[in-house]
Amino acid sequence: MRISIDDVTVTLAGRDIVSGVTLVAAEGEIAGLVGPNGSGKSTLLRTVYRHLRPRTGRVLLAGRDIRSMSTAETARHIAALPQERGGDFEFTVCEVVAMGRSPYKRAFAGDDAADHEAVADALDQVGLAGYEGRGFAALSGGERQRVLLARAFAQRPDVLVLDEPTNHLDVQHQVELLALLRAQRRTTVISLHDLNAAASLCDRLHVLHEGAVVASGTPREVLTPELLAKVFGVRAAVVEHPLTGDPLIAFDHREPAGPHPSGGAGRAFVSRSGHP
């Protein structure tokens, strides 16, 4: 299902965190949000899974304003994986994944065969079949993230919304997670810190800077040395990945971006954002 964010502005404590953002993830497309810390990625995603209400603008699911649906109906279409890692309240893996079925359940309804099947399927997809009875709190970070992803899959959603799902994962688990998402071919909106991961996974990238989209397009179109200097304040070369052919960003880890040829915006931005 196609999801579009239509001129969304989010105001928190009197400040516009996201202002006038418009972007679309077409059916089956993986849309990536990238941008520096505080650029509004998570805030924007929170409006899609209805944790936050936009001050103006709408989020449309196949053309329907999600605010016109019940919260449960939205959750039957859109599954979210926020950055929360879950507490320590004695849930088993099975119980955590089964929470993904709650948007389908009325009060007092028990789990039926369809629920058990959805849970088993979801665990299968993330490679954790057999983990049902394990304690969630006792799992490793990578396993826990896969369980939470399985919970999202158990919602049987049309759209996945993922907020930095690879955070705190070692590189092998990062790669596994990205491969899993790529194989899903589901409409996905994902925020990623790691630009190379974003370049390899996403069909289209949207660059957020101070709450606004400053560039949209394929990774190759968007991730240019100029943009990296201007938005992220780093010097980088963009080359072709020798194994995959994806754009590969080789950062200069020694020095931040110097004065930008087209007007010195890079350095100015860097010092303004407090990273001299």
Next chain:
Amino acid sequence: MSALSAAPAAGRPVRAARAGLVAAALAAALVAALTLAVSLGAVDIPVGEVWTVVGRRIAGEAPEPGTRDLIVWQLRAPRALLAAVVGAGLGLVGTAVQAMVRNPLADPYLLGISSGASLGAVAVIVLGAGVGSGLGLGVSAAAFAGALASFALVWALARRGGGFSPLRLVLAGVGIGQFLSGFTSFLVLQAGDEQQTRGVLFWLMGSLGGATWSQLAVPAAAVCLALLALQARARSLNSLLMGDETAAGLGVDVTRLRRELFAVTSLLTGVLVAVSGAIGFVGLLVPHVCRLLVGGDHRRLLPVSALAGAVLLVVVDTLARTALDTQEVPIGVVTALIGAPVLLFLLDRRLERG
């Protein structure tokens, strides 16, 4: 991998079956505890005779003449049942409040409701029945009025700024609670005679003394209604424990849910405190023990917490009545003496496990 997937794949059925066993065991324990509670006391009445008396009453036959019927049916049975009702309510509220503020150290009194109730009760005790009857209030009614007042205050503070976040609720509850406790302490100092001071102390530490059949209906109904209301939201409570954003993503209107939970738990707490005073530790301890027994899923945890709370309080009240020959020990003293070590033991286990 196939061996792995075969063995523990039954995570849910195993836990569900176990929860059924636990619930059955607790129900049996409750019947046994109630029987013993009615049997034991200054005059011990054999268990068989207890059931004879109760049987006659339930069958609608004329009560047997003499003191046995008086002790069993008029004195001890309502008290034992009130202990069960209050214990069930405290277990239920404790479980729900811990989920509501996502904090395993929360208890029914965290949000200031009991402080309002205590102030209301103590005011009537100390300032005299004159004030109470002037307002048309007995001690219990004054306590409930105090609970409602502090509920309104905490609500007004917690809802500000888009509100009802766990931190706001806790800060508002603790703040209002301390504020009202200040007044209560002041009033306690004004207590005129020893009789009043004892009455106040019994109230503050909780007591089920003087329970009558007519006192039972309101708290029993409140506990049943709260159990229904919470059980209907059991899945949402599970999601809430994973985090507010996760719950929102699962279709829960988090602010509305917290508002509802706060209302249900506060009203029930107000009713419980109005009939029994603020009995500590039950609402803190019972959810932890029950999580160990049946896991964290609220669909099982809520009813099991209610049962376990009932059993615990019936046993503890019996101890409080019978431990000393000369006088009754306030029930809050016994719950603290038993509850604190158990809680520390559980905490220790939890930290060791990492």
